[in-house]
Amino acid sequence: MRLLSVTMLGSGLVIAGLAAPAAGQASGMGRGEISVEPGVARPGQRVEVSVPRCAQPREAVSPAFTRQIALRGKADHGEGVASVRRDAKPGHYTITARCGARTVTGRFKVSNGLAWPAILPTSDGL
Numbered sequence: 001m002r003l004l005s006v007t008m009l010g011s012g013l014v015i016a017g018l019a020a021p022a023a024g025q026a027s028g029m030g031r032g033e034i035s036v037e038p039g040v041a042r043p044g045q046r047v048e049v050s051v052p053r054c055a056q057p058r059e060a061v062s063p064a065f066t067r068q069i070a071l072r073g074k075a076d077h078g079e080g081v082a083s084v085r086r087d088a089k090p091g092h093y094t095i096t097a098r099c100g101a102r103t104v105t106g107r108f109k110v111s112n113g114l115a116w117p118a119i120l121p122t123s124d125g126l
Contacts, residue, residue: 034060034095034106043109044086054078055100064093064110071097084110 035050041064050061051071058078060073066085071078078099086125088110 007028020118033068034097034104036106037110038093040106041108042112043088043110045084047082047084047087047108049066049077049080049082049095049097051097051104052076053099054097055102058097058099060095060097062093062095062108064088 002047021044035052037048037050038045041047047070047072051058051060053076054071055076056078059068060071060080061068062082063083064084067082069080069082071080073079078097084091090109090111092107092109095106095108097106
């Protein structure tokens with residue numbers, strides 16, 4: 001009986017993993033892409049925004065962010081940290097990054113719940 005319950009739990013975790021969205025990758029539109037870590041954020045949480053192939057000057061904005069962020073980094077790659085508004089409603093939000101004369105857009109998700117990997121125990125200390 002114990003083997004059956006362990007097998008069912010393991011199967012459930014595998015299925016949940018397959019059903020979970022790929023965290024961190026915003027759907028890029030245009031020639032570049034926007035990466036957001038974590039890909040599913042909670043209101044009030046900080047997220048890291050990364051835009052490869054992004055010329056200077058560069059900045060990113062989203063209705064979910066508390067303010068516009070400056071993207072810093074190498075000459076062709078911009079990175080920045082944004083805070084998700086505490087009153088942001090669950091759903092998908094657009095991010096717009098200005099890279100010199102070019103504009104790149106992407107989307108990420110705001111959720112009130114925890115992503116399933118955050119609720120799994122870690123192997124720290126083993």
